[in-house]
Amino acid sequence: MTVKAPRSRSRRAAAAVAPDLAAVGEGRRRVIIEAVEPAIDGGRYPVKRIVGDVLTVRCDLFADGHDELAAVVRHRPVGAKTWHEAPLRPLVNDRWEGQFTLNSIGRHEFQIVAWIDRFATWVHQLEKRLAAGQDVRVDLQIGAALVGEAARHASGADSAVLHVAEAALIAGDVDTAFAGEIHSLMAVHLPRRFATESEVYPVTVERERARFSAWYELFPRSTADEPGRHGTFRDVIKRLPYVAELGFDVLYLPPIHPIGYTFRKGRNNSLTAGPNDPGSPWAIGNADGGHMSVHPELGTLEDFRALVAAARTYGIEVALDIAFQCSPDHPYVREHPQWFRARPDGTIQYAENPPKKYQDIYPFDFESDDWQGLWQELRRIFAFWIEQGVRIFRVDNPHTKSLRFWDWCLNSLKAEHPDLIFLSEAFTRPKVMYHLAKIGFTQSYTYYTWRTTKHEITQYLQELTTPPVSDLFIPNFWPNTPDILTPQFYAGQRSVFLTRAAMAATLTASWGMYGPAYELMEHVPVPGREEYIDNEKYEIKRWNLDAPHSLRGFIAQLNRIRREHPALHRNDTLRFHRVDIDFHEHEWLLAYSKTSPDGKDIILVVVNLDPERTQRGWVQVPVAEWGLNSMYQAHDLLTDARYTWSGEFNYVELSPQAPVHIFCIRRLRRDERGFEYFA
Structure with a gap:
């Protein structure tokens, strides 16, 4: 025997489980949008492109039934009120594609809009009915109603043409249904009923130098003409014709700030400095100032601004190294001790990468209770140098600082100055390198230095030039740095210096080198380490730029070829x-x-x-x-x-x-x- 539940209880049970239809939104949206590309982590982070690039957007589009679909990709700079549209066209297997050009630097966004194309569906069905010899008089009335709806949403000549077409269809003129002009006008003016809109996807549009650039690194203190004198910004100005002759368009300077005395490193990173040892530029700060001051022996802020202006006359931009760390003598240590990590004995924890120890450097503590004050001050350092005319920054070891800080800092700066370029010096794990690119770093150092065999080079470049990596990561190939001298150079073979420079300059659109060490083929390492002996980080060097074995002519050739051939401007x-x-x-x-x-x-x-x-x-x-x-x-x-x-x-x-x-x-x-x- 079956016992039925009381009707009132059944209604109450149904009401208890019935979903709230208001949460569904417009349930008559029938088109499904999936697998939008390019998109970084589903659109959480922006895709990178260069101004003037054509962005190709693809997605899957489908709906229930057999109706025809239509779709556009609409796009605009972030903050603009008006969207621009480009049509999507079907490829195969429900995959669609569209393109638009990115005409300005800064943040942009795009969105897919798709709907049932009522007119195209009607035309398609009309063709089938005509082919079957069916009576289509009622169908023409249906089409006339669609054309009339579009006419009411059009104006001027378009409206007049559509009204004429409406009348023709009512009169039974089948040919009107297939007129190309009518199809074009209907695509524009027929309302998109129940259109589906995708998420909004971000795009960062950089200036051309973000993708195509040639960097030359030098230590200003090593540029004096006469022996025994500390180089100055004015000496660097005299060096500009040489850098221009080599064909570089970015002149990168290691930190230019006052250098600490406490635990100052001597030659070859020795723990004891002599009275004339200049110390490492990365041990930033002393009584003369910190990150917003210049080393007195380099000159003044006015001299630095003169260097920036002089470089521009050669088509060169000055890039500054930003290293967020302090010497024990930095004013921050005294004024903001809460920004550093204290040890149980009351001393401050210096930087370590065991077994390496950097007693002359205190790292910032990004877990400080005053993390907000620290963040604001570090951002202020960037803002200060931007005021001095700098638009390109190489950032030292960003992977050892808070990733959330970089996300906030870099993107807030680029919102105000979209022409900024940040080069990440992050020799770390791939996912960390790629995350730094996602959160605001324009370019990145890479593993190129350690890729030497044909298989290694091929495999690595295929990774870097294939989405999704290529949508977010702009590589900058360096065959050497002041910190890195890899084993292939130890024999001092000229052919190795030629091939490593040539590959760096042509495999990727951006490359750099630490000079004059590279063009003079310096190749002697610290025993057992991938680092230069008699390292310029710890002493002032005297370079013979006119040495007969110099590669300066070859380097100049490489950069000339790069400039003259647009094929080498992209990856x-x-x-x-x-x-x-x-x-x-x-x-x-x-x-x-x-x-x-x-x-x-x-x-x-x-x-x-x-x-x-x-x-x-x-x-x-x-x-x-x-x-x-x-x-x-x-x-x-x-x-x-x-x-x-x-x-x-x-x-x-x-x-x-x-x-x-x-x-x-x-x-x-x-x-x-x-x-x-x-x-």
């Missing part, structure tokens, strides 16, 4: 090419190419990774993809040699004395008189 077209020897992949010859967006500029680089032996092989050229004829020219931009090639595989030979080809691939052309030439 997204990088591809690697097969090099064969005896029908096997060559172990020592590395080949890769880049092309300009319009396909007119093609650069093919071939590198001999063997520093001791000549290597030969056959490099594969994608003839059909590059639109090459039966013959084409490989013009070596380093030597000016020109080779006529044909077919897919062509012979190359590289010695340790000339270990790099940078080819410009030129197509065979024919002028109006029938003469053939390569261009």
Whole structure:
């Protein structure tokens, strides 16, 4: 026997479990939007692009039933009231794509809007009915109603055309349903009923130098002409023609602040400093001031501003190193002891990376009770140097400071100054490096210094130039730094210095080097460590810029080639090419190419990774993809040699004395008189 529950109880039970439809919102939105790209962590962090880039947006779009869909990607600078729209078009398997151009630097945002295209659905169904020989008089009335609805939302000539079309459909004119002009007007004016809107996705648009730049690092104190004198900003101004000759557009200076005396390091990082040892510039602060002061022996703030202005006349920007740490003599230690971590014996914890000890440096304590005061002061340091004309900063060891601080600090600064560039000096784990890029760092140091084999280089560059990494991370390749001298250089082989610079300058659009140590091929390490002996971090060096073995001419060539060839201004077209020897992949010859967006500029680089032996092989050229004829020219931009090639595989030979080809691939052309030439 079945016993039914009382009706009132049933109603109460249903009411208890019924969901609140108000929480659903507009339930008649039928289109589903999924898998939007590009998006970093689902849109939590902005995608990075350069002003003038075309942003390609893709997503999955589908709905119940068989109705036709329509969609746009709408976009605007953050804070703008008006959206701009670009249409999305279907690809395959419910994947859609659209594009728009990013015309200004700063924060932008985009959103997908999709809806049931009632007019396109009607036309599609009308075609089927006509093909089946059905009576479509009622269907034409339905179409006329849609056209009339659009006419009422249009104005001027558009409204008049649509009203005429409405009347034609009412009169039974089938051809009107397929008129191209009517389709265009309906796409614009027919209301988008029950449209689905995606989340809003952020984009950071940087200036061109954020992607394409060449950095040169030097210590100002080592620029004096006469021996025994500490270099000054005025001496650096005299050095600018040399930096410009080398072709660099960013001059990066290590910290320029007063240097502490307590626990000052001597030559080669010794614990005892002599009376003339200048100390490490990263041990910041003494009685003369801290992070918003300049070392008295370098000059004055006025001298620094003069350097910034003089550099601009050469097309060079000055980048400053921001190192958030203090010497024991820094005014902050006395004025804000709460910003540092105290040890049980009452002393302040100095910096350590066991077994390394940095007794001359106190790190900030980002868990301080006064963390808000600390954050505000550190941001004020950036703001101060921005006022002095600096727009590019290299940030020392950002991975050892609060990640939430960087998110707040960098993005608040860039909201006020969207042209700022921040280079992250973070040799750390990949996820931490990539997170720093997500939260505001424009460029980053990389693992390039330690990638030496063909397999390692290929694998690493494929990672860096493929989404999602390429959507957030802009690499800057450095073959050396004052802190890093890797084993491949220890033998002092010229070929290694040539190939490492050439690859850094052409594999990525941004590169840098620590000079004059690099062009003078300094290569002696501290025994057992990847670091220079007689390191400039702890002493003033005297460099012979005119030394006959200098690579200055080669470096200048590299940067000239980079400037003149737009293919080298970006990373997204990088591809690697097969090099064969005896029908096997060559172990020592590395080949890769880049092309300009319009396909007119093609650069093919071939590198001999063997520093001791000549290597030969056959490099594969994608003839059909590059639109090459039966013959084409490989013009070596380093030597000016020109080779006529044909077919897919062509012979190359590289010695340790000339270990790099940078080819410009030129197509065979024919002028109006029938003469053939390569261009």
